[in-house]
Amino acid sequence: MSILVDEHTRVVVQGITGNEGMFHARQMVDYGTRVIAGVTPGKGGQQIDGIPIFNTVALAVQETGANASAIFVPPAFAADAILEAADTGVPTIVCLTEGIPTLDMVTVKKVLKEKRLKLIGPNTPGVISPGKCKVGVMAAYIHKPGPIGIMSRSGTLTYEVVDQLTQKGVGQSTCVGIGGDQIIGLNFVDLLEMFEKDPGTEAMVMIGEIGGTAEEEAAEFIRRNVRKPVVAFIAGLTAPPGRRVGHAGAIIAGGRGTAREKMEALGKAGVKVVRNPALIGEEVIPLLGKV
């Protein structure tokens, strides 16, 4: 089993005729993802590798029955693309775009909440359920089906952990990049709840970073609701306060959001907190089958 995406996921790619959209649509198809439609306004009626292109998401959903959207649209237009997907009621929306203005996402998030739709990202590598479906840009070959659920605010650091696990012969149920921005869709709490309920997930890895309070909220949720083992790593122990380190969301503001605070909160909730990022895989494997 897995969460969010699987062999029944039918994906429409918004921005399929752009460089990134086209490249990654093909990569997804190669992995076995059912990419059944593309959207680029003005190019409706055309095809890419036999995938029909529509002018609007509404038409694509109506004609093909897509139940997930992958958004590869430049930052200035990405918020509108998410709203367009939401307007059709597509239940799962993955937005890969980096650099969307924060206040655009404030409005988007409000709309998604009212419609009760799931957004992954933005500024994420996407989501993959190894062996079944990939909606995103991650290097697929390092993944392997298995019992570990991974959720992360960082792309390459997730690859690092996946690689550590796969090298040791341990696979993943689903890996989700929740995104590096200040305002994102699904958060750690939402994913912890899904992984806890997923019979295919035996243990979870959570990769957080400095900034915000998502990890503290996750700690509180774990303490009350999670029985499966959780291993966490928080990036940015050495990051300077007041400086944004890469991700829009990775900033220690007003003395809050430090790695130390987050590690402490998670530790108190019974989470195994790992300090050395090279040992995350090693630390989670012994916890399998411990529920």
Next chain:
Amino acid sequence: MKIHEYQAKEILRSYGVQIPRGRVAEATEEAFLIAREIGAKKIVVKAQIHAGGRGKGGGVKVVSTPEEAEKAAGEILGMRLVTHQTGPEGRIVRKVLIEEGVEIKEELYLGVVVDRSKACPVMMASREGGVEIEKMAEETPEKIVKEWIDPLTGFKPFHANKMGYGLGLEPAQVGKMRVFFAGLYRAFWEKDCLLAEINPLVLTKSGDFVALDAKMNFDDNGLYRHKEIAALRDLNEEAPLEIEASKHNLNYVKLDGNVGCMVNGAGLAMATMDIIKVVGAEPANFLDVGGGATADMVRHGFKILISDPGVKAIFINIFGGFLRCDTLATGVTEAVRDTKVNVPVVVRLEGTNVAEGKRILKESGFHFTVAAGMKEGAEKVAEALRSSKQ
């Protein structure tokens, strides 16, 4: 992006917010002329740098004549102002704001930020202005009035009532404050701010409100639609190596350690800094070359690393996905050829086109230490530092 106080005040004034009469000066004669034009009994001369705590550091002077204003400006302009926010190296003052002084009866705080967990803007106010909001939130949270604003409706008159009466202001005062509440919120929203703050917002002895100090931080991702804001960027306020990095679309933050790091991806870059600390060394920087890096960007990134005199070893940690290992290797070998590198360089490569990347490094003629994983890489860096000390 940050801007100066005088710039933030100008923006707020265009939204109807009352600010003291005054202008910015870059020379002492100019300061004299502005002070004479204001013609007030009390004149304030304020250093303009992108950091708080200017008063305590000697960057603010209160005077009573244009001649004194000229003298004060002469003392402040060109000084190296050190505050708790500048670090020990301080900042050179290049501009002073010359303003009419006001008779203060009470100092309030008013600010708008994005509340990440509620995913909407929150306006905060307090009767105890002048101090930092973080300190207030820590010590006396009950004195802060908060109002979360629904992005779909924006700021409404009832929000102003809740704020004003929540602060315990008189009805006439609430009336006068409306333009401050609504103006600050509109400026925050329309200009894509991450923070907009009036602190202190002063109630004068004559019963008026005025924005005595103001701060606005903008969302870099929103600057493309605000050319007038982007034009306010002051390169004098940024570290030279960081400006150089931003020219090449590299994400670089300078730190004080001895290991220069080059990594792809912000999370892995932070984790690399952390593992350097785990093995007993100190990171000299954060550098994310990103997914779409070209060989040229990598070359510039490497040059920036070695131009930091504190760097005694370099750790390149790449997990190629978008970024191909051969691209990285080409950029690094070009940089090594262009410049004299006399510190050890440890490279960990994994992912897309890794074999080709390793071949390019090997055939470069330069001695790179190749590591098999992140842990081994960090350990080899520590080892290299130890042996170079002996």
